Amino acid sequence: MRFEEPVLLYGAGREALSSRAFLKARQPDLKVYVTVDSGTADIPDTELIAATDLPAAIAARRFGLIIKSPGVSRYKPIFEAARNAAIPVTSNLNLWGASFRHDRTVIAITGTKGKSTTATLTHLMLTRSGIDAGLAGNVGLAPLEITDKHAVVVFELSSYQTADMNFLPDVAALTNLYPEHVDWHGSVERYYADKLHLIDRDGGFAVALGTAAKGNALVARAVRDHRRLLPDLTAEVSIAVENAVAGSRLRGAHNLDNALLAAQITLGVGGTLDGIMQGIAAFRPLPHRLEEHRIGDHVIVNDSIATTPEATKAALAAYPGRRIALIAGGHERGQDYTELAGLLVSRGVTTLVTLPVTGTRLAQATRVLNTDILVIEAPDLDHAISALSNQKTRFDTLILSPGAPSYNQFRNFEERGARFVELCRVRFAQGVTRDQPAPGQ
Template structure:
């Protein structure tokens, strides 16, 4: 692979850094530009182009390729300008496909929720079975960082990455499918289409579906031929997996579903049942996904990764039997909280603290559906934690499971989760 013209990196995060390192190793003298919509373009040995200057730079053909970071929507007008100018747009993932795909087994896992846990479990199950496997994508390392180091590569892919994925996997999986990321994709229908592009393609590669994906008509249509679906687990395999999950750190029915799906995938890739069981035992909860702490006799559950109502329901279901305080609300993505509000009482929620901006809708719906739940609307996370401390006798556990992204108040869900635990320790500890 050789680049005949300069390259533009659109975005300056982890993937862009690994793309720059890849280009440097391949062609040390290659000219590389970088554009960011916000923040600083802190990529070594690049020349910055301001977003306002980008259309003219494209039309004057200052570079011959754009490598887009996942967080940059492929539906931005500037990419129409690039298409009209004959400048292709690619990604870190697709560059990996061109450079390293040949001769490797690729397992690609996506879905609205559960994909990180499932991909991590598949990687553990394969590794514990003695298979040379690596983990990349949104967990593990960026695709180009993993390069050609492993015979099997497990990719955890967001809809941003599946939307224009150019190569075929050997095994693909969809955990579930709910509305999400409307701001990036432009519509819910486009989000579904971009997510399902992972499997809705020519090619006979097998497909595995999570429990919540199996009854979804859109997923069924994307599968095309149901003979592509991986076989179900045998009763013996299911029993072994269920027993292993029971003694593991995987909490909640949704994580049992993730483990079963991961086992299906791993078996298809050559894993042994004993390796699968050991992989489940080795699983450590991923940061900000039902991450549990305790301060002052109260349990605090950091589920900041939760950006949909469905994820919030799964988090609450994992703590049945507890009296719960839920902190929810965040960045607007047209989430529907109607059903969630009717389920809160059944999950044991006694106290609900709603944050801007989507929390306003959840507060209104909950007051109508469950008047006995105490509902607060607070301006920020610190105010939420202070009001909960004043009512700490009303619950056993506090769950931050916002059901919305963090961008209106935090840089990302990691920053939100870290702030939650710091406040819990400072106020309750």
């Protein structure tokens, strides 16, 4: 692959850095520009083009290709202007496909929730089966960083990446499908279509579906030919996986579903049952996903990665029999919190603290039900933890599971989760100088 004209990187995150390194290795003298909508464009060996100057740069054809970062919506009008000027728009993932796809088994895993855990489990199960496998995408490496000749590459892909993925996997897996990322895609319908683009294509690749995906009519249509579906696990294997999960750090019914899907994929590409068992045993919870700490007398759960109401429901279901204080709310994406509010009492929630902007709707929906739940609306996370520190006897488990993105108050969910744990250490330590592992960790 050779680039005959300068290239524009749109976005300046991890993928943009790996795209720049890829271009530098291929063509050291290639002219590379960078554009960002906000923040800094700290990419080595690039020249900045301000977003406001892009239309003129396109008209002057200062570059012949745009490599778009996943967080930049492909539906921005500027990309239509680029295509009209015969300037193609591609991605880090598609460049990997063009350069490194050949002679590899590619497993691509997506879904509204559970995709990171499923991809991580699949990778563990494969490597414990003795298969040379790499992990990339939103977990592990950026696609263009996984250039070693692994026999199998497991990609965990967001809807941003599946939307314009232009090469076929050998196995495409979908955990579930719920409304999400409407601000990026423009509508729920478009989100569904972009997510399902992973499987809704011609080709002889295999398809694996999680429990929730199997009952979805949109998914069934996207599969097209149900002969594509990988064989179901036998009853014996399913029981073995369930028993292994029960003794592992995978908490909650949703994580059992993730493990079953990972096992199905693993067996479908030549893994072993022993490798599956070892992979489950080796799994460690991903940061900010049901990440437990024992601080003072309370179990503190950092589930900051939960950006949908469905993810928050799963988090609550993972702690049966607990008296729970829930912190929820964040950036607005037009999601419905009515069903979540109706589940709070049955999931053991005694105290609800909500954050702007979506927290207002969750608080209102909860108050309408006239339950005994104490509802507190806080302006930010610091005030939320401060309020809860005065209500410690109402709960034994504190869960941050926002059910919304973080962008209105934090740069990302990692920053939100880290701040949550830091505040809890200060307010809930009760003489403990550092947090201790929660039971089972």
